Amino acid sequence: NAGVTQTPKFQVLKTGQSMTLQCAQDMNHEYMSWYRQDPGMGLRLIHYSVGAGITDQGEVPNGYNVSRSTTEDFPLRLLSAAPSQTSVYFCASSRSESEQFFGPGTRLTVL
Amino acid sequence: GENVEQHPSTLSVQEGDSAVIKCTYSDSASNYFPWYKQELGKRPQLIIDIRSNVGEKKDQRIAVTLNKTAKHFSLHITETQPEDSAVYFCAANSGGSNYKLTFGKGTLLTVNP
Numbered sequence: 001n002a003g004v005t006q007t008p009k010f011q012v013l014k015t016g017q018s019m020t021l022q023c024a025q026d027m028n029h030e031y032m033s034w035y036r037q038d039p040g041m042g043l044r045l046i047h048y049s050v051g052a053g054i055t056d057q058g059e060v061p062n063g064y065n066v067s068r069s070t071t072e073d074f075p076l077r078l079l080s081a082a083p084s085q086t087s088v089y090f091c092a093s094s095r096s097e098s099e100q101f102f103g104p105g106t107r108l109t110v111l
Numbered sequence: 112g113e114n115v116e117q118h119p120s121t122l123s124v125q126e127g128d129s130a131v132i133k134c135t136y137s138d139s140a141s142n143y144f145p146w147y148k149q150e151l152g153k154r155p156q157l158i159i160d161i162r163s164n165v166g167e168k169k170d171q172r173i174a175v176t177l178n179k180t181a182k183h184f185s186l187h188i189t190e191t192q193p194e195d196s197a198v199y200f201c202a203a204n205s206g207g208s209n210y211k212l213t214f215g216k217g218t219l220l221t222v223n224p
Contacts, residue, residue: 031210033210033211033212035214040120040216040217041216042117042200042214042215042216042217043155043200043202043212043214044214045211045212045213048210048211050210058211059112059213090154090155094210099145099157099160100145100157100210100212102154102155102156103154104153104154105154
């Protein structure tokens with residue numbers, strides 16, 4: 001099993017550009033989440049999904065969209081990138097009532 | 112929503128000493144409290160978790176205690192080793208759902224040889 005995978009590992013964008021961060025898991029987990037990690041701020045929940053076709057907002061959803069068309073994939077879209085979205089993004093997945101497994105992260109810089 | 116406070120933000124100990132990290136939470140409905148370890152440049156990984164129906168859980172040199180009345184929980188690492196050096200995050204779930212976690216801001220633990 002590859003576990004949770006994320007692409008790309010690094011990305012540099014200009015303000016106003018859009019892009020999609022990819023996340024996939026091969027563990028048949030129902031739950032998937034996106035977090036951003038900023039220095040001194042811990043991990044903050046952006047969006048999460050409890051199954052295909054079901055998504056909901058977390059603590060910091062503004063500027064991000066998600067969709068969940070399959071159990072395996074949970075992409076995160078930045079509609080119009082801003083410097084405040086410079087961060088490390090982690091995707092995570094879990095079964096019900098169990099630990100969350102994190103992907104390796106995507107380091108995003110918005111100029 | 113849930114609010115999780117974590118202290119201290121940095122902790123330096125000598126190899127072999129114990130380390131304690133403390134967290135408080137605000138949502139009385141929280142019932143799942145995981146601890147994650149993140150080494151530099153790596154992903155967070157679960158090291159131990161506790162549910163609200165127990166007061167303490169141990170796994171070798173690591174233990175977690177929970178006081179539901181006071182809404183605080185702590186991570187205890189005994190006989191620290193240099194490889195324990197990392198950032199540690201506590202978390203609490205919201206609304207009784209494990210997948211909706213609120214994290215503390217982290218503690219940078221340095222174990223000096």
